Amino acid sequence: MGLFQKIHLKTNKQQVSTQLQLRFLQRLSRVLSNGYSLLSALETLRWDKTLHTITNPIIADLKSGLSIDQSLEKLRFNEFITTYLFFAKEYGDLESSIKKCVDIYEERIRYQQKLTQVIRYPIILLIVFSFVFFFIQQSVIPNILLLFQNSHQKLSAITFSVFISSVIYYSFITLMLLIILTKWLWKRFKSKFPISSQIKIYTTIPIYRSFLKLNTSYQFSTHMSSLLRTGLSLKDVLIIISKQTKLPILSHYATIIADGLNQGIHAADIVLELPLMKAQLAEIFQKNINTNTLQKDLEIYAIFLTDELNKRILKSITYIQPIFFMALGLVIICIYLSLILPMYHYMETI
DSSP states (O other), rough: OOHHHHHHHHHHSOOOOOOHHHHHHHHHHHHTTTTTOHHHHHHHHHHHHHHHHHHEEEEEHHHTTTTTTHHHHHHTOOOHHHHHHHHHHHHHHHOOOHHHHHHHHHHHHHHHHHHHHHHHHHHHHHHHHHHHHIIIIIIIHHHHHHHHTTTTTHHHHHHHHHHHHHHHHHHHHHHHHHHHHHHHHHHGGGGGGGGGHHHHHHHTTTHHHHHHHHHHHHHHHHHHHHHHTTTTHHHHHHHHHHHOOOSHHHHHHHHHHHHHHHTOOOHHHHHHTTTTOHHHHHHHHOOOOSSSHHHHHHHHHHHOOOOOOHHHHHHHHHHHHHHHHHHHHHHHHHHHHHHHHHHHHHHHHH
């Protein structure tokens, strides 16, 4: 028992690797599809020794009264997985939910791997170029300036080229560092801002705003359609979504829509006023009074949003290398001109 507690504590401190999370979900989905209950399925997963540190704590948590999403949250599983399983618990279709969760999570991992492959070479190139750039600035350029110190025209051309290359290079590096620092600070302190203020900040970031709008609309459509499928009324579904804390934007918007409905405002008019919701959602609410047709339309719309999200992510990834190489190419051209042109003029005077 003492050994089990040590294993449990160690698992809580260290996040489970992405691949191990995916493997666990795949195995669990496969076993559940054969008619096993959740606890029985987890017992069979104990046969895989690599999953012991996951299955043992989950079985203990379930027996103590926790839900599957709460247990996975304790094990520091990806937030997307715990959120998806939280809603699965509400509409009671765990098997199909885990299968769907696996498919989407696999897609996310594939995009992460593709992004890693895309940025790996530029980062290595940037590190190597940084050493070369500093060497040229500290050693080569001063000697060239000394050589042409009597020629003010050539000296100014060299100085201008060095200045332009430095501005481009250091601006690029500063921008990258600012993005990393801003992301870290926001992750650390965003909980101090109310969700309404967070949304206002998000809407001021052009590219991120577009992705967040798509993602929020997708989450709303997916979870609304899944909960409506259970036979709940629209207001009951909105109450469930508003009470969850895993997706604060969705919770905030569900509360606004529910309050608006209580005041007699049509759902379509409320959705139109929400900055991180697609206008098509308002059209879906406008034409659907029956919850069955609303559920079907939201489910189909979620599929369309998934395709659009995937296309935009792939398109954004393909832009990374060209932008990086263009910036680096401009720096290299400026350095090349600052080194070659003075030498060319010098050779003409010989």
